[in-house]
Amino acid sequence: MAIKTENFILNIGPQHPSTHGVFRLRIVLDGEVITDLEPVFGYLHRGIEKLAEGRTYLQDIPFTDRLDYLGSMTNNHAYVMAVEKLAGITVPERAEYIRVILDELQRIASHLAGLGFFLNDLGALQTPLLYMFREREKIVELFDMCSGQRLNYNYYRFGGFVQDLPEEFLPALKILLDTLPGFIDEYEQLISTNEIVLIRTKGVGVLKRDLAINSSAAGPVLRASGINWDIRRNDPYSIYNRFEFDIPIAKNGDTYDRYMIRILEMRQSVRILRQAVKDLPEGEIMGKAPKLLKPPAGEVYSRIEGPKGELGFYLVSDGTDKPYRWRVRPPCLLNLSALKDMVVGWKVADLMAIFGSIDIVMGEVDR
């Protein structure tokens, strides 16, 4: 004789301590088990793509800062690379090395923030968050030294940079690189072998290979499902083919693998940084670029490996100084599209863990 039960609908609303930003989920619960899920987003839509059509190419660079606001340097890089491809501007050697250094530092900073908030969602009372933010503070201070602000950097320009690295940058970076692996070991000591984290995350929210490819996931989410795809290796841009580094791949695609991949990527970034700092040449930092940029008519799609995944810009130019179409490929939104299949069948507590492990920033999902 079956007991009569009733599903009830719970609204994890836009204001919630655990959705990273304003994001709404309507879930249908059967006791504690989730049977259906519907995401509702758009609460942070600002119309960046339309606003960018009315401004020149140079004036659009501050807008790219505000997409994924925890990873501004890589956003700038992706956009600047797209316009350089369209207009045919070459970048000098020193500027390319500086770009690699800043990108990899930004990757470490973004992974630290993402992991900190993931552990916060699991329930650790902000202790790992504060430890990770201490390291992120050191990196953000370096960026503050270069560009003048701590969050929206607006540092890259077409053809290189306008202001060179200050002279205190490299000694401070060397001190940071010497101590950062030790602190990453501390994080592993606190979290990776903790039985409670293991129970909560191993085997939870598995994203299978086929589903990962079909739903256009990218970045650490894709690599945790066992697919060997990294744009720095498969479609190299800038000077990444001069550095040697490994791409960490995991097998299962569960939440623990997504956490572990980010830790391993941080270590690989430190490795790239050491090589780049050693080989940094002297020279000029700005290529030949006209003051008022009027690229020839055409279209371009260029992509980089951002910390959240493949960030791409599709630009259509009609010969004037303002773009005709300015489109962002948002990695966070496409990583979210498989959320329903990952979550159905698990409990409410697992929803937060899975959602935190995809590591989204609402500025990019909604633009």
Next chain:
Amino acid sequence: MSDFWIHLLVYLVILFGFVIVSVLIFIWLERRLIGRFQLRPGPNRAGPFGLLQPIADAIKVLIKEDIIPSEADKGVFWLAPLVAFVPVMLMFAAIPFADGVMLVDLNIGILYILAVSSVTVIGIFMAGWSSNNKYSLLGAMRTIAQEVSYEIPLVLSILGVVMLTGSLSMNEIVKAQDVPFILLQPLGFFVYLSAAMAEVNRTPFDLLEAESEIIAGFHTEYSGMKFGLFYLMEYAEVLAVSAIATTLFLGGWQGPLLHPVFWFIAKVLLVFMFIIWVRATLPRLRIDQVMAFGWKFLLPLSLANLVITAFEILIAPDINTAVLIGINIAVMFGLVLLFSRFYKLGGGRVSIK
């Protein structure tokens, strides 16, 4: 007869004062200590070293507006904090602060305390049910499951101590500890502390008010003094649990040179700081993992503890104390390791490499 009434009144006043002052000090200590674990000072603006911070919190809670949701069940909503708080105060009646210094020296002391502490579950469920809020309902359902199932290992771990003493009275238990029972019953202490942390909803078992999932669980809709009572209840219960742990396992008020009350308070603070240390480090468990931990891990361990204690008392009652301590600690490690092999983490899906 009037002697009895004077004794009762004096102790009532002392106990109320003690509980309220201790809760204020505990709130301050917890916030400063968690801050130090997290590389920050904790509150240090309100008064010197932030000592007036709990008083500021209390004043804030008192002057806030009392909001009652329109669809809530008003009688139950109003009664729930009282039903949750009063049994916690009743628990303090039978805890000895010094030799014979307690409200009433019941000869069924520990049984009375366990019986009374089970009533708080009803209060929490009343709060969750009457709020007419799905988040509170989820929290309330989890409460019942967790708190009722952790009663059993709690009681069984205490039975080992009772067997060694031969009496249920709290004062007798303290007096019978020439060697503190934590050495003679290490397994019992471990089981008691885990079960007690689950009873009072402290991390890692604090999913009833898991802030990142169900916002605030059963007290989402409460504001003003009702919320203040829930807050007070939580810390008073932790105080009670620490006090019981020191009485049963750490030797209560016994200590060499200083006044017994001082030793009692020092030991209570020690247990409390350990509980804070665990809270600062660990993430929380999911509800089915909490149930599995209670039924499949703690319950067999506490039963095994009971059997082994019974054997030791019957077979070798005059054995040298040091040898007994050594045997007990070795048995504890052996049993915990053995059971971990059987109790597969996460139902067999997890292994550590």
Next chain:
Amino acid sequence: MSVLSNTGGGILKGMRLTFKHLFRPWITVQYPEEKLAMSKRIRGNQVIWVKETCIACLACARACPVKAINMEVSRGEDRKLKVDHMSIDFGLCIFCGLCVESCPTKNAIYMGCGYETTTYRCTNVEKAEGQSFSECRCRELILTGDELGPSETRVLSGYDRPDAAEKLPLQTLLINKKGYFER
């Protein structure tokens, strides 16, 4: 600890790490008693316009992405441009620094160093009779002409201006904090 690894060894390792943190100095800065020295190139909440060196070329007004700069220029008797009206609306400004980079003279417009620009009450308020503070049009955010000049609270920042950067103190960095670095 491998034999305890399934039992509780991981948890104990984590607790040992947390315990070690009790003995490290905290990294909190007790503002407002202690303040850190900011970066030399800080893009603070101020934009400073120096009237004497401006050649009224309108490059900064054209470079602004949000059209926060309003300038009116006219040609004087000696056939040189001069500025009639200059105002910046700080409610619109996003402090990106593109105006500072676009100035051809490199000493007419600077970013400011100040970041503590909050006040309790608006001072420059246009209020009708009987209106409350929340109903009036606040003109505090629009600065014109001489109010945009440098002063004691409006210090020039070194963003794209190396001459101003030399006068500023060195930035305090967290990696240089004493007694904290040893693990």
